[in-house]
Amino acid sequence: MKIKRFFARDMRQAIRNIREELGSDAVILSNRKVEGGIEIVSAVDYDEALFTDMTGSSPGREPGRNIQDSEAESVNFTNPDAEVSETARPGKKSRQVEWMEDPMLVQMSGELKTLRDVLESQLSHLSQSDAQRRDPEHAAVFRRLEKLGIEVDLAHEFISQLDPGLDLESSWRQSLGYISHQLQVTSDDILSRGGVVALVGPTGVGKTTTIAKLAARFSLRHGNRQVALISADSYRIGAQEQLQNFGRILDVPTYSVNNACELSDRLQDLHDKRLVLIDTAGMSQRDMRLTEQLQTLDACSSLIKTYLVMSANTQTSTLNEVIRSFRKSNLKGCILSKLDETTSLGGAISTILRYQLPLAYISDGQRVPEDLYPARSHTLVSKAVTLMQQQEGIAGKYPNKMNLNRKMANAHG
Ligand SMILES: Nc1nc2c(ncn2[C@@H]2O[C@H](COP(=O)(O)OP(=O)(O)O)[C@@H](O)[C@H]2O)c(=O)[nH]1
Ligand SMILES: [Mg+2]
Structure with missing residues (x-):
């Protein structure tokens, strides 16, 4: 074993000197900051047992840690002037932490x-x-x-x-x-098959209005005695009233429930109705109460077909997030609302394709019951293309600011 003391201006230089003189298998036994630089004791053919016998102490390094390891792990390479304290390196883990937290790194x-x-x-x-x-x-x-x-x-x-x-x-x-x-579509299944249908979705997307449209359409086809409405929206003042108003206008019975138990009881009472529509509270996909609401529906999941209502004029990333949150409940499909208010349909189409959620209906206005249609994939794609062409027309008519500036600059010679 050969041991040698090195002195250098900084750690980087010291390591370079050691490598030149002792080779890359050399190990660092100790180091300390001294006036004008750093002092390192280094060894080749290092035998820890022999060293411990000679000095009565271990250098505190893991045996066999050589110059290359030091290069790989020592924080001092990123801060060559700092002293490498052996006591500050209790183990590999803490060395890694230091390494990763070094500001320079x-x-x-x-x-x-x-x-x-x-x-x-x-x-x-x-x-x-x-x-x-x-x-x-x-x-x-x-x-x-x-x-x-x-x-x-x-x-x-x-x-x-x-x-x-x-x-x-x-x-x-x-x-x-x-x-x-x-694009998967369900062929008018709510109106043709009936059943117990719940609409879920964020606030203001048109759940209650869509329920009124569906109830009106079903009443026209099969008579209003075949339909009942349930409001499970006990969160918002006026929400139950809104559904009651629609119920009164359509002359269909309307009920309110406050929890899973009441919902289950009410559904039993209404088992002879061909269509029962459940309106739920509009909730943000980030609302903690959403899980509670979906659980209420899941408690009767064997009976209820749940559809997610999404507004077509919502950002694609938000639509993706909405589906991810609401599909915790077993979604049968979705309804796309507010097509009349959007300038592009590609985002909504992308989201529906990405999550393979069948599209049941589209809605393009507030009128009950006119503005609701069973979804047809080619109609939706054509509509998307028309919107794109309209936007291109508008963009062509009103050149963007940069083009306008360029034209003005050219005009001024
Ligand atoms: N432009 C447009 N407005 C709609 C459509 N569907 C619903 N609305 C309107 O959106 C607003 C919120 O609807 P509402 O049914 O209360 O939403 P909910 O909170 O999801 O129940 C109301 O003013 C509706 O008239 C639609 O397809 N197009
Ligand atoms: Mg509502």
């Missing part, structure tokens, strides 16, 4: 992440322009799908399924065909 890892993001974005642009060069038709279809509001990953999926060699318009039609084909 944190900053470096942040910068690396930024660099990676920049690289990824550049590569994605490169691959996009590469794809554009190789397959301009597919690239053009991809841009149209993006304009339609289809989420990027789904758009890629549709593009990958397109037949090669088709012209732009045929490729476009084929991609719309895929969307339409993958």
Whole structure:
């Protein structure tokens, strides 16, 4: 075993000196800060037992920890002036914690992440322009799908399924065909089959109005004696009253329940009705009471078919979150409301496709019972395309600010 003391300006230099002189198998036995630099005792052919016998103490290092390990683990490489205290390194774990929390490292890892993001974005642009060069038709279809509001990953999926060699318009039609084909719809099941149906969803999406529309339509087909309404919305003042009002206008019995037990009892009483519609409290997907509400419905789950009502003019990310929260309850399908208030349908279509939730009805206005239709996938896709074209028309009519500035600049010579 060869032991040697080294002195250097800082840790980095010390390690370099040791490596040059003793090789990379050398181990650090101790180190301390001294005036003008750092002093390290290092050894090669290190035998811990022999060292302990000679000194009566262990250097506190794990045997065999060599210069390379030190390079990998020592915090002092990121802060070469700091003293490496052996006592401050009780074990590998704490060394790792120090390593990860070092401000310089944190900053470096942040910068690396930024660099990676920049690289990824550049590569994605490169691959996009590469794809554009190789397959301009597919690239053009991809841009149209993006304009339609289809989420990027789904758009890629549709593009990958397109037949090669088709012209732009045929490729476009084929991609719309895929969307339409993958959209599941339930064929007017509530109005044709009846049963016990609960509508759930966030506040203000149109649950109560949709219930009134369904009840009115069913009454027209089968008579109002076949329908009953239940309000399970005991959270909002006036919610039960709103349903009672609709019930009065439609001349169908309306009841209110406050918990799972009351709901179950009421459903038993109404077992002879062909359609029982349950209105629930509008709740944010983040509301803690949502679970409680869904549990109330689940308590009678064998009887109740639950549909999620979503407003088409909601952001795609929010729609995704809404489905994730509400599908804790066993959803039979969904109803898309407020189509008349949206400028794009691609987001809603993406969400429904992503979660494979069958679409039952669409609603495009406040009128009861007119503004409600059984969902048809090709009609929805056509509507999405019409909206996209309308938006393109508006964008063409009103050039964006940058284009306008450029035109003004050109006009001024
Ligand atoms: N524009 C439009 N408004 C709707 C539609 N459906 C419901 N509404 C309106 O949205 C508001 C909230 O509806 P409501 O049924 O009370 O929502 P709930 O809180 O989910 O029960 C009311 O003013 C409705 O008239 C729709 O399809 N289009
Ligand atoms: Mg309501």
